[in-house]
Structure formats: structure tokens, C-alpha cells
Amino acid sequence: MMNVEKIRADFPILKRTVNGKPLVYFDNAATSQTPQIVIDTIVDYYSNYNANIHRGVHTLSQEATDKYEEARIKIQHHFNAKNAYEIILTSGTTHSINMVASGFASLLKKNDEIIVSALEHHSNIVPWQMLCEKTGAILKVIPMLENGSLDMKVYHNLVNKKTKLVFCNHVSNALGTINPIEEIIETAHKFNAAVLIDGAQATPHIKPDVQALNVDFYVASAHKLCGPTGVGLLYGKQEWLEKLPPYQGGGEMIDTVTFEKTTYAGLPHKFEAGTPNICGGIAFGAAIDYMNSIGFDSIAAYEEALLKYGTEELLKIEGVKIFGTTAKKTAVISFNVGTIHPYDIGTILDKLGIAVRTGHHCAQPIMDFYKIPGTIRASFSFYNTKEEIDIFITALKRAVNMFS
Ligand code: C6P
Numbered sequence: 006m007m008n009v010e011k012i013r014a015d016f017p018i019l020k021r022t023v024n025g026k027p028l029v030y031f032d033n034a035a036t037s038q039t040p041q042i043v044i045d046t047i048v049d050y051y052s053n054y055n056a057n058i059h060r061g062v063h064t065l066s067q068e069a070t071d072k073y074e075e076a077r078i079k080i081q082h083h084f085n086a087k088n089a090y091e092i093i094l095t096s097g098t099t100h101s102i103n104m105v106a107s108g109f110a111s112l113l114k115k116n117d118e119i120i121v122s123a124l125e126h127h128s129n130i131v132p133w134q135m136l137c138e139k140t141g142a143i144l145k146v147i148p149m150l151e152n153g154s155l156d157m158k159v160y161h162n163l164v165n166k167k168t169k170l171v172f173c174n175h176v177s178n179a180l181g182t183i184n185p186i187e188e189i190i191e192t193a194h195k196f197n198a199a200v201l202i203d204g205a206q207a208t209p210h211i212k213p214d215v216q217a218l219n220v221d222f223y224v225a226s227a228h229k230l231c232g233p234t235g236v237g238l239l240y241g242k243q244e245w246l247e248k249l250p251p252y253q254g255g256g257e258m259i260d261t262v263t264f265e266k267t268t269y270a271g272l273p274h275k276f277e278a279g280t281p282n283i284c285g286g287i288a289f290g291a292a293i294d295y296m297n298s299i300g301f302d303s304i305a306a307y308e309e310a311l312l313k314y315g316t317e318e319l320l321k322i323e324g325v326k327i328f329g330t331t332a333k334k335t336a337v338i339s340f341n342v343g344t345i346h347p348y349d350i351g352t353i354l355d356k357l358g359i360a361v362r363t364g365h366h367c368a369q370p371i372m373d374f375y376k377i378p379g380t381i382r383a384s385f386s387f388y389n390t391k392e393e394i395d396i397f398i399t400a401l402k403r404a405v406n407m408f409s
Contacts, residue, residue: 007303012388015040015295019388026358029393034178034337034384035362036228037209039292043231046291050284058283059257059274073283076290077273083293084223085214086240090272093239093246094286098205099128101224101239102172104276105201106132108249113169115141120163120198122173123149123374124182127367129172129203142169149374153180153329161192168198175207179368179382180329181312181337183207190220199245205229209386210308210335212301221245227285232292236285239276246272253278304387308336311385311394318398322405328371328380336385339366342401345408347381353404354381359397 013019016038021028030038050072056065058073074089081089095101113119119142121133137144145168147160155173164171171193176183190200201222204213208225215223222245226237241249251258251269255278260268269275296304315338319325324343341347351363364379365372372379383397 007299007307007387009307009388009390012299013390015042016388017041017044023358023360024356027396029359029389029396031383031385031389031393031397032360032362033209033386033389034181034206034229034366034382036234037231037386038388039233040231040295042295043233043288043291046288047233047284050287055284057280069283069287072287072290073281076286079290079293080238083212083297084238084240085216087216088243088272091240091243091246093241093273093276094281094289095224095237095239095276096235096282097226097228097237098203098224101222101237102128102201102203103132104239104252105222105224105241105249106136107252109170110136110139111250112248113140113142116167117142117169118145118165118167119143119169120145120147120160120171120193122147122155122184123370124153124155124177124180124184125172125174125368125370126178126203126205127369128205129174129201130370133172147173149371152331153177153182153334153371154331155182155184157185157188160189164192164196164198166196168193168196170199170201172201172203174203174205175211175213176204176335177329177368177371178206178337179366179371179380180331180339181206181334181384182329182331183211183333183335186220187218190218194219206335206337209296210301210305212297215240227289227292230292230296232289233285236282236289238289243272246276251275251278255279299387307387308385311389311391312336312338314391315383315385315394315397318394319401322398322402324405328375328377337382338384339380339382341377341380342405343409345405347379349408350381350401350404353407354397354400357396357400357403359400361397 054068056069058070199221204225223240228234258278328339347363362382
């Protein structure tokens with residue numbers, strides 16, 4: 006059993022007020038809050054061993070390098086990657102996807118096919134459209150169904166021997182749907198297509214095992230799982246990372262440089278040009294330790310109870326329509342109330358101390374599917390409580406009354 010009061014005490018921000026009311030933070034899918042141990046790790050880095058890594062023989066540089074590489078190993082173990090050098094530290098999910106998309110420009114030819122799901126964040130759509138413009142490859146879409154799941158029958162018909170790559174999120178940010186990524190990966194592999202899974206919304210709730218999934222690329226951002234912003238990972242199978250060309254040229258990604266020819270460093274450095282977010286990487290490791298100290302089974306069970314309670318209470322309010330109603334979903338509730346604009350409700354909730362996200366959630370194709378401008382999205386974390394849901398429901402009723 007999780008001791009939520011004890012966990013809440015780890016997060017200094019949860020003690021603050023907003024507009025004179027205790028903060029109720031239900032915007033965890035946008036970014037999670039930061040526990041003291043991660044804040045302390047950041048302070049410790051800048052107070053005691055701030056230095057550039059892989060470059061110096063001096064003590065501070067050695068200490069920073071050791072901590073950074075220790076973080077990479079923590080991340081490797083967390084995702085169960087076979088090798089630490091298959092973990093590329095990036096600035097986040099968006100950066101990781103762009104790295105792979107840019108690399109595939111040299112592997113695709115005209116009329117090759119790549120497949121995207123209808124449930125994607127813009128980060129997992131736009132880089133691929135740019136890739137298609139460059140290469141003449143064709144983008145195919147797995148459609149979605151009314152309940153927010155993917156139409157897997159269509160997927161099975163879309164994959165064929167022209168398919169080179171399939172990319173899909175593990176969990177939809179706008180709806181919370183957990184996608185059948187095992188089936189997506191297995192089917193793609195029958196046709197030798199590579200698969201990239203966007204784990205930005207799954208990693209706060211689920212511990213992915215990249216070897217068991219047999220996935221080719223898995224990407225995520227630290228800031229969604231109690232780490233800092235500006236850091237994330239690209240996991241890639243060794244054979245794929247070796248096939249892809251470097252994303253950027255610069256310091257630390259080379260083996261030798263002359264004006265005639267440059268040879269590149271091995272993995273992971275080939276993809277880590279320039280000074281990385283050293284402190285961020287180390288703090289990412291601390292965040293993973295923190296999440297594991299709570300335990301992903303406990304997190305999933307607790308958040309499921311919050312989701313169930315929140316959904317039941319919300320549906321008692323007249324006019325509420327929830328988008329994304331699959332049985333397998335994370336603790337995200339995307340909804341509207343009658344014809345009230347989501348932004349209007351979000352603004353009033355903020356006046357009452359409650360943080361939710363409103364709008365299209367960087368997933369406009371999903372909003373177009375439902376023919377709505379956007380939704381109100383309440384996304385829960387393991388440090389939220391049923392009491393906070395009660396406060397949210399009372400506030401929402403007040404907001405709705407103001408508009409009816
Ligand atoms: N979604 C949300 O409120 P970055 O910004 O690179 O850390 O993550 C981008 C991203 C990619 N894929 C998915 C599924 C995501 O949810 C996100 C970020 C936030 O839903 C901010 S837009």
C-alpha cells in the first residue's frame with residue numbers, strides 16, 4: 006500500500022497555494038512535479054561538481070562523467086536495454102523522434118511506406134511528414150475508433166512489404182488509451198519494418214521492457230516522470246543505431262577529424278554531439294530511482310483507483326462527455342461539458358487553484374475526429390488524492406453553473 010501523505014511530503018510544490026487556494030495539480034500529462042531528492046541532486050551538481058564531461062582529466066570532470074554514465078546505466082536497467090550504449094541521452098521525446106526521422110532520410114526511397122497512428126502527438130507526426138517531403142516516402146494512417154482505440158483490423162491490412170517503419174505512442178496523451186504495441190511491433194516485424202514507440206505518456210505509469218517488447222526504438226522525456234525538463238532518451242537497438250547516420254556534427258561525436266575526412270565515435274557518443282544536459286541526465290537517473298522506490302505496480306494500482314473514482318464522479322455532472330473510454334487507459338480524463346468551451350472552464354478552475362490542461366493537447370487530428378476544438382484534460386499522478394478529485398468536482402460544478 007502506498008503512503009500518499011508521505012509521498013506528497015516529498016514534493017515541495019504541493020504545499021503552495023494558487024489564487025489563495027491549495028494547489029490541485031491535475032496537469033501531470035503535460036509535466037510531472039519534482040520530488041525533493043531530484044531537486045537536491047540538481048543543487049548538489051551545481052554546488053559540488055559542475056564540470057564538462059568526457060573531456061577533462063581533472064577531478065570535477067571525472068566526477069561529473071562518472072555520475073552521468075551511472076545515470077545512463079540506471080536508465081538502461083529501468084528500460085531493460087541490453088547495452089548502456091543503446092541509451093542515447095537527448096533533450097526529450099521530440100528530439101529523439103527527430104533524430105530517428107532524420108536518420109531514416111538516408112534509408113528510405115520514393116514510394117516506401119511508413120505508418121503512423123491517428124492517436125499521435127504532433128511530435129510523432131510532423132517529423133515524419135518532413136521525412137516524406139524529403140524522400141518521397143508515403144505516410145499511411147491507422148485510423149481510430151469512437152472509443153479512442155486504434156482500428157487494428159485496418160492496421161493489419163496497411164502493413165505490407167513496402168512498409169519500412171511504423172511509429173505509434175504507447176499511451177495517447179490526449180485520451181490516455183494504452184495502445185496494443187506488442188501486436189503493432191509483432192506485425193511490423195513480419196514485414197521487416199522497424200517500429201518506434203513514443204513512450205512519453207506511458208513511462209510515468211508503466212515500466213517498459215524494451216527487450217521483451219522487441220521494439221526497435223523507444224523514446225521518452227524525463228520531465229513526465231518526476232525528472233527535469235530538457236532531457237530524455239532514445240533507446241535504439243544496436244543494429245539500428247549503427248545503421249543510422251549521426252544527427253548532428255560537433256564535439257564528442259567524432260573519432261578523428263582532419264579537413265579531408267572525419268570518422269565518427271561509437272555508440273552512444275555518435276548521437277551526442279556537443280555538451281549535453283549533464284545535470285539533467287544525472288537528475289533523470291535520480292528521478293528513475295525515486296519512481297522505482299515507490300514501485301510501478303503500486304503506482305498503477307493507485308492511479309487506476311483515482312481514474313475510476315474521477316470518472317464516476319465526473320459522469321454524475323449533467324452534460325459531461327468523456328473522450329477516450331477504452332478499458333485499458335492511464336489516469337487521464339479528457340472531457341467536455343455541453344457546449345462550454347474548454348478554455349472557459351480551465352480559466353475558472355485555475356481561479357480555484359486547480360491546474361488542468363485545455364485545448365487540442367498537440368493532437369489536432371484527434372480533435373478533428375471528434376469534431377471538437379479541444380477538451381479539458383485532468384491527468385492524475387500517484388501523489389494526487391481522492392480528496393483533490395472532490396475539490397475538482399465541486400469547482401467544476403461551480404464553473405458549469407456560471408455558464409448555464
Ligand atoms: N505532451 C502534453 O501535455 P516533449 O515536449 O518532447 O517532452 O514531449 C512531446 C510529446 C511527445 N509525445 C507524447 C505522447 C507527448 O505527450 C508529448 C508531450 C505534453 O500532452 C506536452 S505537449
